[in-house]
Amino acid sequence: MIEPPEKQFTIALAGNPNAGKTSIFNHITGTRQKVGNWPGVTVEKKEGSVWKHGCHLKIIDLPGTYSLTPFSIEEIVARDFILDENPDVVVVIIDSSNLERSLYLATQIRELDCRVVFVLNMADVARTRGIKIDAEKLAELLDLPVVFTVGNKNEGIDDLLEKAIELAESEFTPPQKRKVKYNRDLENAIASVQTMVESSLGDILSYGTRWTAIKLIEDDKIVKERILEKAEEQAQTVFEEAVRQRRLLMERFDEEPEILTTDERYGFIAGIIKEVHTTAIQQRVDISRNIDLVLTNRFVGFPIFILFIWAMFQATFTFGEYPMAWIEILVGGLSSGVNILLPDSLFKDLLLNGIIAGVGSVIIFLPNILILFFCIAIFEDTGYMSRAAFLMDKIMHLIGLHGKSFIPMLMGFGCNVPAIMASRTLESEKDRILTILITPFMSCSAKLPVYIVLAGAFFGARAGTVIFSIYLLGIVLSIITGRVFRSTLLKGADAPFVMELPPYRVPMAKSLMIHMWDRGKIFIKKMGKIILLGSIVVWGLTAFPQHIDYSLDYDTEIQGVIRKYDAYRPVSGSDLQQDIEARRDREVEELKAARAAEKAEQSYMGRIGKLIAPVFSPIGIDWKGGVALLTGFVAKEIVVSTLGVLYAVEDSTEPDALEKALASSNLTPLTAFVMMVFVLLYMPCLATVAAIRRETGSIKWMTFSIVYTTTVAWGVSFIIYQGGRLLGYA
Numbered sequence: 001m002i003e004p005p006e007k008q009f010t011i012a013l014a015g016n017p018n019a020g021k022t023s024i025f026n027h028i029t030g031t032r033q034k035v036g037n038w039p040g041v042t043v044e045k046k047e048g049s050v051w052k053h054g055c056h057l058k059i060i061d062l063p064g065t066y067s068l069t070p071f072s073i074e075e076i077v078a079r080d081f082i083l084d085e086n087p088d089v090v091v092v093i094i095d096s097s098n099l100e101r102s103l104y105l106a107t108q109i110r111e112l113d114c115r116v117v118f119v120l121n122m123a124d125v126a127r128t129r130g131i132k133i134d135a136e137k138l139a140e141l142l143d144l145p146v147v148f149t150v151g152n153k154n155e156g157i158d159d160l161l162e163k164a165i166e167l168a169e170s171e172f173t174p175p176q177k178r179k180v181k182y183n184r185d186l187e188n189a190i191a192s193v194q195t196m197v198e199s200s201l202g203d204i205l206s207y208g209t210r211w212t213a214i215k216l217i218e219d220d221k222i223v224k225e226r227i228l229e230k231a232e233e234q235a236q237t238v239f240e241e242a243v244r245q246r247r248l249l250m251e252r253f254d255e256e257p258e259i260l261t262t263d264e265r266y267g268f269i270a271g272i273i274k275e276v277h278t279t280a281i282q283q284r285v286d287i288s289r290n291i292d293l294v295l296t297n298r299f300v301g302f303p304i305f306i307l308f309i310w311a312m313f314q315a316t317f318t319f320g321e322y323p324m325a326w327i328e329i330l331v332g333g334l335s336s337g338v339n340i341l342l343p344d345s346l347f348k349d350l351l352l353n354g355i356i357a358g359v360g361s362v363i364i365f366l367p368n369i370l371i372l373f374f375c376i377a378i379f380e381d382t383g384y385m386s387r388a389a390f391l392m393d394k395i396m397h398l399i400g401l402h403g404k405s406f407i408p409m410l411m412g413f414g415c416n417v418p419a420i421m422a423s424r425t426l427e428s429e430k431d432r433i434l435t436i437l438i439t440p441f442m443s444c445s446a447k448l449p450v451y452i453v454l455a456g457a458f459f460g461a462r463a464g465t466v467i468f469s470i471y472l473l474g475i476v477l478s479i480i481t482g483r484v485f486r487s488t489l490l491k492g493a494d495a496p497f498v499m500e501l502p503p504y505r506v507p508m509a510k511s512l513m514i515h516m517w518d519r520g521k522i523f524i525k526k527m528g529k530i531i532l533l534g535s536i537v538v539w540g541l542t543a544f545p546q547h548i549d550y551s552l553d554y555d556t557e558i559q560g561v562i563r564k565y566d567a568y569r570p571v572s573g574s575d576l577q578q579d580i581e582a583r584r585d586r587e588v589e590e591l592k593a594a595r596a597a598e599k600a601e602q603s604y605m606g607r608i609g610k611l612i613a614p615v616f617s618p619i620g621i622d623w624k625g626g627v628a629l630l631t632g633f634v635a636k637e638i639v640v641s642t643l644g645v646l647y648a649v650e651d652s653t654e655p656d657a658l659e660k661a662l663a664s665s666n667l668t669p670l671t672a673f674v675m676m677v678f679v680l681l682y683m684p685c686l687a688t689v690a691a692i693r694r695e696t697g698s699i700k701w702m703t704f705s706i707v708y709t710t711t712v713a714w715g716v717s718f719i720i721y722q723g724g725r726l727l728g729y730a
């Protein structure tokens with residue numbers, strides 16, 4: 001004979017659809033389950049049993065519902081089961097990643113005054129979403145046991161069964177504290193109906209009187225039918241009281257009482273959520289909202305934005321100065337080392353005046369560029385970038401673009417290649433092409449060395465302002481051309497969009513470094529390939545042909561100068577001797593420079609320069625400038641190294657040296673300014689052109705971009721140069 005198990009409990013699993021009930025049910029029951037339909041209705045009924053801790057447990061998987069308000073078959077089935085079968089324990093399974101929505105059903109079941117275990121399922125999902133639930137507090141507030149589970153991984157299920165059995169075995173006392181409390185009027189109504197229920201129906205009902213009173217105030221048809229079935233006579237007085245209370249409530253609140261109770265339950269839930277639920281995300285959203293009150297404010301937002309941009313450029317220059325000086329020393333050391341160690345040869349010339357001078361004159365700007373990228377990475381990683389786009393939205397609409405297009409444009413200040421790649425985030429193809437076309441007018445960091453050298457040579461203390469005006473000119477022209485394109489080539493309205501404003505985040509140092517480095521790498525690669533090659537080509541074009549018929553026999557001349565001064569023979573160490581030596585050196589240098597200039601003029605580079613000179617003469621740029629600009633197509637920085645070679649700066653790694661050479665050349669402040677404007681506007685560099693080709697997927701747009709930028713550059717330069725001359729500038 002089989003001995004009957006000592007204890008037998010029925011455990012019902014309730015919960016929202018997809019909360020994980022069936023997963024948990026399957027884990028508990030294994031294969032011992034029956035699947036059928038609930039009597040009378042075709043709602044799946046799953047039943048299983050298991051022996052655990054010396055108890056026979058009958059487990060029922062109730063249909064998933066969002067509430068117990070009897071509107072759907074599932075809701076009625078679930079509620080009737082709890083009311084009629086009176087399970088020993090109801091396990092409420094909740095999706096803890098969605099606590100607020102799940103709690104409605106839970107509070108309703110709680111109101112039924114049965115034994116309830118709360119299961120916070122999907123604990124893994126909640127964890128990854130940064131949701132924290134204070135289970136202890138929840139247990140205290142609702143006066144019931146709470147367990148965490150991961151339904152599909154069988155985690156916490158044993159704990160759940162243990163708690164359920166413990167609860168089933170315990171002396172049952174209806175929870176006194178913290179059940180859903182309604183407002184005073186509702187509570188009064190409930191109380192008077194409850195009194196009637198207790199006095200007339202007390203012995204007949206198998207479930208709580210308070211709950212019955214609430215349902216009667218909600219005018220719950222099913223509950224009324226049940227009461228009528230059991231005690232038709234007594235029911236009438238109770239119903240009358242309920243109707244009376246309902247009318248009172250309607251008069252007072254002008255709402256159906258069932259809407260009032262629902263509202264109150266949601267209020268209760270909101271209170272619970274406040275107490276037990278913290279989301280890292282939620283907190284961030286709140287903090288972000290507060291920060292945004294200032295940063296995207298209509299009045300102060302924009303000035304703050306300008307301040308940030310100003311600070312970015314300020315940081316780029318001030319912090320960049322120190323590492324720049326160190327690199328200068330390194331390159332200088334390398335160059336004097338090569339000078340001393342190697343005998344004079346063509347190879348030495350290539351190494352010194354081609355490679356070291358060319359790459360060296362550019363690499364000193366690496367710190368500036370890295371700092372600029374670092375600042376942009378801060379903007380991006382903190383979430384400020386999208387605020388900037390949001391702020392710029394109005395201005396961008398002038399071009400017929402929306403704020404999102406501003407992100408590529410701002411990045412264009414760093415480098416146009418990642419900027420053009422960033423335009424990918426724009427949904428509309430026309431917006432994307434328009435953004436790609438105007439981004440090259442954003443002065444990239446590679447053009448900066450050119451400005452620094454030219455402005456430094458010709459504008460002295462006003463150099464900063466002049467450079468700022470160049471940047472401004474780029475922005476203004478991008479707006480104008482954008483406007484023109486929008487109303488001609490790329491007609492159409494800007495696509496409507498919602499600017500996502502992600503919560504602010506404290507950027508991680510590592511991620512900032514990675515972002516800075518990802519883009520800085522492009523610059524360094526460029527140095528290793530394009531600029532190195534460009535420098536060699538430029539050097540080759542200036543070094544050859546090697547044999548030139550000079551107009552003067554420079555060697556003899558130099559010897560003559562040296563002999564002339566040596567004839568003085570003053571007392572060694574005297575002031576006179578120093579003076580004489582200084583004069584001698586100066587004269588020798590002048591002769592050497594004249595020779596170098598003549599050599600450059602007769603070199604292949606010089607010949608090319610002469611060929612293209614007619615194109616540049618209307619804008620006041622001589623053949624040397626023209627050649628420098630031509631080589632700048634490879635990479636804008638090369639303009640500087642070409643100028644260095646053409647103006648025969650011996651030590652062109654030092655910007656000062658080039659500045660001095662330029663200052664004493666036939667350039668004027670006006671032509672220097674024109675040259676800067678031209679560098680700002682003319683065709684994008686090779687890498688950018690390739691990026692445009694890639695991102696627009698069309699050679700047509702690439703060619704168009706080259707042609708129109710160069711045309712605009714020439715046109716604007718022409719206006720400035722000729723206008724400047726009319727105004728009396730040289």
Ligand code: GDP
Pocket residue numbers: 015016017018019020021022023024064121122123124125149150151152153
């Ligand atoms: P029911 O509608 O309440 O019966 O939910 P199911 O048991 O059918 O589960 C719905 C889905 O959620 C299934 O794909 C389960 O594998 C998955 N699931 C259940 N519990 C968990 C859990 O704790 N964590 C995660 N990540 N998924 C779960």
Ligand code: MG
Pocket residue numbers: 018021022023064
């Ligand atoms: Mg299910």
